[in-house]
Amino acid sequence: MKWSIYNYKYNSRKHGILLFNMLSGAFIEIGDEDTEIEFEKIRNNPDNYDFSRKEKLLDFLISNGILCENDEENKNITEFYSLYARFDSKQRSVTILPTLNCNLACTYCYEASNLKNEKMSPIVVEGLKKYMKKEYSSLENGLKVHWYGGEPLLAHDVMISISNFLDENNICFDASIVTNGLLLNKSKISSFSSLKINEIQITLDGLKNTHDKRRMFKNGSATFDAIMENMKLLHGFVNVNRDIHVDIRINIDRENEDEYHIIYEYLKNEFPLFHPYAGILRQYTSCGSSIPCFVDQTEVADFHIRQYEKYGLIEPVFYPYLKGMSYCMAESPYSDMIGPKGEMYLCLKDTGDKNETIGDIFNGKTNVRLMASYCTGKLTFNSDRCRECKVVSLCGGGCANIKYRNSKYGEKNDPCVPFKENVYLEKYLDLHYEIKKKNAKD
Numbered sequence: 305m306k307w308s309i310y311n312y313k314y315n316s317r318k319h320g321i322l323l324f325n326m327l328s329g330a331f332i333e334i335g336d337e338d339t340e341i342e343f344e345k346i347r348n349n350p351d352n353y354d355f356s357r358k359e360k361l362l363d364f365l366i367s368n369g370i371l372c373e374n375d376e377e378n379k380n381i382t383e384f385y386s387l388y389a390r391f392d393s394k395q396r397s398v399t400i401l402p403t404l405n406c407n408l409a410c411t412y413c414y415e416a417s418n419l420k421n422e423k424m425s426p427i428v429v430e431g432l433k434k435y436m437k438k439e440y441s442s443l444e445n446g447l448k449v450h451w452y453g454g455e456p457l458l459a460h461d462v463m464i465s466i467s468n469f470l471d472e473n474n475i476c477f478d479a480s481i482v483t484n485g486l487l488l489n490k491s492k493i494s495s496f497s498s499l500k501i502n503e504i505q506i507t508l509d510g511l512k513n514t515h516d517k518r519r520m521f522k523n524g525s526a527t528f529d530a531i532m533e534n535m536k537l538l539h540g541f542v543n544v545n546r547d548i549h550v551d552i553r554i555n556i557d558r559e560n561e562d563e564y565h566i567i568y569e570y571l572k573n574e575f576p577l578f579h580p581y582a583g584i585l586r587q588y589t590s591c592g593s594s595i596p597c598f599v600d601q602t603e604v605a606d607f608h609i610r611q612y613e614k615y616g617l618i619e620p621v622f623y624p625y626l627k628g629m630s631y632c633m634a635e636s637p638y639s640d641m642i643g644p645k646g647e648m649y650l651c652l653k654d655t656g657d658k659n660e661t662i663g664d665i666f667n668g669k670t671n672v673r674l675m676a677s678y679c680t681g682k683l684t685f686n687s688d689r690c691r692e693c694k695v696v697s698l699c700g701g702g703c704a705n706i707k708y709r710n711s712k713y714g715e716k717n718d719p720c721v722p723f724k725e726n727v728y729l730e731k732y733l734d735l736h737y738e739i740k741k742k743n744a745k746d
């Protein structure tokens with residue numbers, strides 16, 4: 305029996321001695337000095353520790369992964385489950401970009417330009433329906449459809465046509481949409497029921513002044529007030545359709561970070577059923593040169609910590625535990641992303657860039673090289689750095705797109721999570737502990 309290498313024990317200035325296991329997620333308050341001495345004895349030599357009258361403690365330590373036989377084996381099991389999930393053909397999702405056209409001209413828009421005005425033609429829509437019938441007809445767990453763009457509501461007719469087709473062919477599905485909110489009138493909103501949309505994301509760029517400087521119509525005119533009006537309509541709809549979840553993504557960077565808490569409070573008051581959150585703009589492909597994006601993850605962590613400490617805003621990021629190493633749609637062959645010409649991608653960051661397509665709906669996924677790069681590029685056993693990293697089970701190896709771009713284009717984007725540094729791991733755990741205690745009291 306040994307003390308797991310994934311244990312992290314530290315002396316929190318606010319909460320005393322705490323112990324966290326990065327593989328199981330167990331988080332334990334050690335408490336008084338005597339208990340600490342006993343834990344040190346266990347840590348130094350678990351096999352010699354006398355558990356004869358502390359069998360419950362022994363069971364507890366083993367079941368929470370604090371003591372284990374073989375750390376490497378446990379890590380492999382976690383990684384195995386992650387691989388297993390990403391190759392699970394029962395979990396199918398499709399992200400559809402019915403158009404890359406947009407009614408806005410945001411100053412920082414990152415979507416590559418060679419397909420920018422493209423909308424799905426009737427031939428592509430027919431091809432997509434055939435593809436869907438072949439791929440999704442016998443799904444046990446249904447299909448998740450994500451509508452994305454451009455502005456997907458500019459191709460509302462395509463959304464209706466595809467959704468009707470799925471219904472007519474008994475393909476069980478539900479859907480989400482990412483929209484800039486400007487086309488949300490009464491009739492589009494009420495169509496969400498037949499489109500089976502139960503998750504909606506609307507994006508803002510901060511308070512009115514900031515937003516209107518960055519997220520404007522193509523003729524330069526302001527959009528904030530119009531979006532607010534449309535959000536009122538949507539809020540009324542959600543009030544009678546409570547199973548619909550609406551996120552308001554507020555794009556945040558170094559320039560507008562100080563107004564985040566103000567717009568957050570404003571939105572919470574105006575639209576209590578919606579969920580505003582900070583969408584951090586990081587300085588790699590998602591950020592045009594006109595925006596002072598956050599450069600590294602520690603800046604992002606500092607932002608979240610400040611928001612909590614100064615304004616009590618809790619982002620769901622303080623518990624650095626992943627319940628098994630995560631993966632994203634770019635790494636799963638069972639997640640499809642389909643552009644307006646029927647071309648297929650792996651990652652949203654690649655949309656519109658024909659060099660990064662993996663095939664199309666007519667001929668299938670043929671670019672095995674690219675799929676392999678995304679799917680294996682971040683596997684921890686493919687990277688010395690990740691293999692040796694103590695927080696590997698919390699991070700899962702980072703974003704596949706960052707790793708792909710670093711390796712293919714020689715970019716130098718940092719894939720690491722902030723809590724790779726002990727100082728951030730402790731800050732996050734402290735905050736998680738504090739919030740949990742507070743919630744238990746309330």
Ligand code: SF4
Pocket residue numbers: 632633634635650651652653703704705706
């Ligand atoms: S590869 Fe990275 S950016 Fe692309 S979908 Fe996955 S997590 Fe997101």
Ligand code: SF4
Pocket residue numbers: 689690691693694695696697699700701702719720721724
């Ligand atoms: S923190 Fe960095 S080194 Fe560690 S697993 Fe994540 S990407 Fe790999």
